[in-house]
Amino acid sequence: MKNFQCPYCGVGCGLYIDERGKIKGDFEHPANRGDICKKPIYLTKVLDKGRVGKPLYRESKDEEFREVTWEEAYAILRERLSSLKPEETYFYLSGQLLTEDIYVANKFVKGFLKTNNIDANSRLCMATAVAAYKLAFGSDGPPCTYEDIDDADAFLFIGSNAAIAHPVLFKRVLKRRRETEQMVVITVDPVETETAKKSDLFIQINPGTDTVFLNSVLYVLHEEGWIDFSFVEGYTEGFEEALQQAKNFPPDVAESICGVKAEDVYLVAKLFAQSRKLISFWCQGLNQSVNGTMKNLALINLHLATGRLNERGCPFSLTGQPNAMGGREVGYLSNGLPGYRDVRNEEDREFMEKFWGVEGIKPEPGPTITEAIDLALEGRLKFLWVVCTNPAISLPNSDKVRRALREVFLVVQDSYFNDTSQLANLVLPAAQLGEKEGVMTGSDRTITFCEKFSEPYGESKPDWLIFTELAKVMGAEHLFPYSSPSQVFEEFREATRGRLCDISDLSYDRLPAKWGSRWLYGGLRFPTESGRARFHPAFFDVAREEGEFILITGRLKNQWHTMTRTGKSPELLKGEIPPFVLMNPADAGELGLEEGDEVVLTSRGREVLRVVRFGNVKRGSLFTPFGYPLEFGEPTNLLTTDRADPYSKEPDLKYAGVRVKVLARRPR
Ligand code: SF4
CATH class of the missing domain: 2.20.25.90 (ADC-like domains)
Known part of the structure; x- marks a missing residue:
C-alpha cells in the first residue's frame, strides 16, 4: 500500500x-x-496513455521530432541558455508539480539564472486570492482549515461550484447539514450549478457584478445595526473608507446592477449577522475577473465587519490545483521567494541570497505569463520553458498564445504529449505522480507525502532532477547538490524557519501535517504593519464587451484542466462530450434553438463550435467548459480575453462578449 x-x-x-x-x-x-x-x-488506467518516453528535439518547427539522449538535451539547453540574456528567457510552472520540483526550478531561475522571468498557472487560478489575502491580512495563508466546516452553521459559496470542482469538501458541508437542523447553505452564481441545486438558497447574479452585491450586503449590515463594532475597533482598520464605498450600493442599486432581489441581499446580510459560524468559500468565479481583487476584498470586508473569523467563521479561498499552496510556500510566481518571501523586499532577497549562496536576485517581479506572451510576440522573449501545464489550451486569447509559442524556442517538460508539445522544439519526458517522491499542500495547508508506486515511464525523470542535472552541466553543481528529493525538502523546510509557513520541524515520516495552527490568526494579531486586519473600499469595475451574450467559462464535472489524463478515461468522459454550451431555454427559444442543435460562438472574428444544452444560466449569459483540447475542436479560450485584474494580473477568463450563430439544427 x-x-x-x-x-x-x-x-x-x-x-x-x-x-x-x-x-x-x-x-x-x-x-x-x-x-x-x-x-x-x-488514475492508474490513464497514467501511461499518451506518455513521452524519451527527449524529443527539432531545430525548426517545420521538422519532425527526433529522439535525443538526455545528454544531448542538456547540451542543447546549456547552449540556448548561455547564448541568451536571462531576460530573454521565461519559465512557466504548474501547481500540479511536487513542492521539491517547484523549489529546484525556482532556485534555478531566480537564484542561478538571476531572472524573475518565471510564473505559474496559479496566475490563472488563485493569484487574486493571494493579492486580496495579503492586502487584508498581511499574508496569503488561508485563515482556517477544513475542521472549521464541522462546527459551522452557515456556508456561502460565491463563484465556486464546489460540488464538482471540490467534491469531497462539498460532501463534508452536506454531511454537516445532515447533522444540524439550523444550517444554511447559500450559493451566489450566474449559473444554477450543481452546488446551487443542493443549496438552501440560490441567488442568481449577473456575471461580473459580485463587488456590487457584496458591497450592498455591507450596506445592509450597517443600516440594520449588525456591524460588530467591538471586533472592528479592536482588530481592524479602514472600516469607514470601506463603508463609504458600500454606501454607493443600497439594495435597490444591487437589484438593478446584479439582477438579484433586494431581499436576497438582506438575507445574506442577516446570515452574516446572525449565524453562529459562517464560512464563505470562493474560487475562480471571484478570482478570474478584471475586478477580482475587489470582489475578494468586498467578501473579506463582510467577515471583518461581523467578526467572522476563527471560532466564528472564515473567508476560505479554494485553490484549484493540488499543489498551488506548495507553490505559494516556495514563491513560484514572478514576485515570490521561498517561505512566503518577496523579491521586492530587500531583507527577503538578502536572506535567500545568503541561504542559496548566490548574489544578485533581481528586486523587480518578472512579467506574468500573459505579459510574457506579449513579450514573445514583440521578439523580446526568445526562449520559453513550460513545465507540467498546457498553455496552448488554458491561457486566454489562445490564438495569440499559439502564435507566441510558435515564435520562441519552446521547451515542454511534461509527462504527456499535449497540445503545447505540438509547438515545441524540445520535449523533456517528466516522471508522473507515483513515479517520484515529494510533497504537496492542499487548500487548508495540509502537507502530504506522496510515495512512489511505479517506475518512471521510459526515460522520464522527476522534474527536480532535470533542473538539478542541467545545473550540473552548466557548472552549478555546488548550488544543486541534490541526489534525492528528501535533500531538496530538507533545504526548503530550512528556508521556512521562523516564517508564517514554518515547516522546519517536519519530515517525510511526519506527514500529513499542517503548517500554522488551525486558525492562522488565532490571537487576532495579523502580520500587517499595525497588527490589524484591513478593510478596503471595494471599487466596482466591469469590462465593456460586445456581443449579445456574456460567456462564462468553467470546469467539467469529471474532467481535470485540459483533460490530459482524465480525457483518456471513457468512464470520466461520459456525458462531457461533445463540447457543449449551456443556454437559458428562454434565450435559446428566441433564437429558435433546441437542445442538441449546433451553434458557433463568435468573438473578435474567432469561432468555436458547441452543441446546445439547456440550463438555468442567467438570461443573456452562456456557460461553456474551458478545458477541451484541440482533438475536440477549437478551444474555448479562443474566445476569452487576456485583460487582467490590475492587482493580481489574473486574466478575466469568465467574461467574454460573444454572438451565437446557428450552424445545424437537430432533426425535429
Ligand atoms: S479531485 Fe481528488 S482532491 Fe479533489 S475532491 Fe476529488 S479526490 Fe479529493
Missing part, C-alpha cells in the same frame, strides 16, 4: 493504492477522512 495526495483538485485528499492497484481514500488523512470522488479512481 502506497500513500499519496490526489493529483487533481486543491482539496488535497489523501489516497492510497492497494496491492491490486485500486485507488482509495485514506481514512487517516485529515482532508478527506477516507472519502474520494470519481476522478482519481481511474
Whole structure:
C-alpha cells in the first residue's frame, strides 16, 4: 500500500493504492477522512496513455521530432541558455508539480539564472486570492482549515461550484447539514450549478457584478445595526473608507446592477449577522475577473465587519490545483521567494541570497505569463520553458498564445504529449505522480507525502532532477547538490524557519501535517504593519464587451484542466462530450434553438463550435467548459480575453462578449 495526495483538485485528499492497484481514500488523512470522488479512481488506467518516453528535439518547427539522449538535451539547453540574456528567457510552472520540483526550478531561475522571468498557472487560478489575502491580512495563508466546516452553521459559496470542482469538501458541508437542523447553505452564481441545486438558497447574479452585491450586503449590515463594532475597533482598520464605498450600493442599486432581489441581499446580510459560524468559500468565479481583487476584498470586508473569523467563521479561498499552496510556500510566481518571501523586499532577497549562496536576485517581479506572451510576440522573449501545464489550451486569447509559442524556442517538460508539445522544439519526458517522491499542500495547508508506486515511464525523470542535472552541466553543481528529493525538502523546510509557513520541524515520516495552527490568526494579531486586519473600499469595475451574450467559462464535472489524463478515461468522459454550451431555454427559444442543435460562438472574428444544452444560466449569459483540447475542436479560450485584474494580473477568463450563430439544427 502506497500513500499519496490526489493529483487533481486543491482539496488535497489523501489516497492510497492497494496491492491490486485500486485507488482509495485514506481514512487517516485529515482532508478527506477516507472519502474520494470519481476522478482519481481511474488514475492508474490513464497514467501511461499518451506518455513521452524519451527527449524529443527539432531545430525548426517545420521538422519532425527526433529522439535525443538526455545528454544531448542538456547540451542543447546549456547552449540556448548561455547564448541568451536571462531576460530573454521565461519559465512557466504548474501547481500540479511536487513542492521539491517547484523549489529546484525556482532556485534555478531566480537564484542561478538571476531572472524573475518565471510564473505559474496559479496566475490563472488563485493569484487574486493571494493579492486580496495579503492586502487584508498581511499574508496569503488561508485563515482556517477544513475542521472549521464541522462546527459551522452557515456556508456561502460565491463563484465556486464546489460540488464538482471540490467534491469531497462539498460532501463534508452536506454531511454537516445532515447533522444540524439550523444550517444554511447559500450559493451566489450566474449559473444554477450543481452546488446551487443542493443549496438552501440560490441567488442568481449577473456575471461580473459580485463587488456590487457584496458591497450592498455591507450596506445592509450597517443600516440594520449588525456591524460588530467591538471586533472592528479592536482588530481592524479602514472600516469607514470601506463603508463609504458600500454606501454607493443600497439594495435597490444591487437589484438593478446584479439582477438579484433586494431581499436576497438582506438575507445574506442577516446570515452574516446572525449565524453562529459562517464560512464563505470562493474560487475562480471571484478570482478570474478584471475586478477580482475587489470582489475578494468586498467578501473579506463582510467577515471583518461581523467578526467572522476563527471560532466564528472564515473567508476560505479554494485553490484549484493540488499543489498551488506548495507553490505559494516556495514563491513560484514572478514576485515570490521561498517561505512566503518577496523579491521586492530587500531583507527577503538578502536572506535567500545568503541561504542559496548566490548574489544578485533581481528586486523587480518578472512579467506574468500573459505579459510574457506579449513579450514573445514583440521578439523580446526568445526562449520559453513550460513545465507540467498546457498553455496552448488554458491561457486566454489562445490564438495569440499559439502564435507566441510558435515564435520562441519552446521547451515542454511534461509527462504527456499535449497540445503545447505540438509547438515545441524540445520535449523533456517528466516522471508522473507515483513515479517520484515529494510533497504537496492542499487548500487548508495540509502537507502530504506522496510515495512512489511505479517506475518512471521510459526515460522520464522527476522534474527536480532535470533542473538539478542541467545545473550540473552548466557548472552549478555546488548550488544543486541534490541526489534525492528528501535533500531538496530538507533545504526548503530550512528556508521556512521562523516564517508564517514554518515547516522546519517536519519530515517525510511526519506527514500529513499542517503548517500554522488551525486558525492562522488565532490571537487576532495579523502580520500587517499595525497588527490589524484591513478593510478596503471595494471599487466596482466591469469590462465593456460586445456581443449579445456574456460567456462564462468553467470546469467539467469529471474532467481535470485540459483533460490530459482524465480525457483518456471513457468512464470520466461520459456525458462531457461533445463540447457543449449551456443556454437559458428562454434565450435559446428566441433564437429558435433546441437542445442538441449546433451553434458557433463568435468573438473578435474567432469561432468555436458547441452543441446546445439547456440550463438555468442567467438570461443573456452562456456557460461553456474551458478545458477541451484541440482533438475536440477549437478551444474555448479562443474566445476569452487576456485583460487582467490590475492587482493580481489574473486574466478575466469568465467574461467574454460573444454572438451565437446557428450552424445545424437537430432533426425535429
Ligand atoms: S475532491 Fe479533489 S482532491 Fe479529493 S479526490 Fe476529488 S479531485 Fe481528488
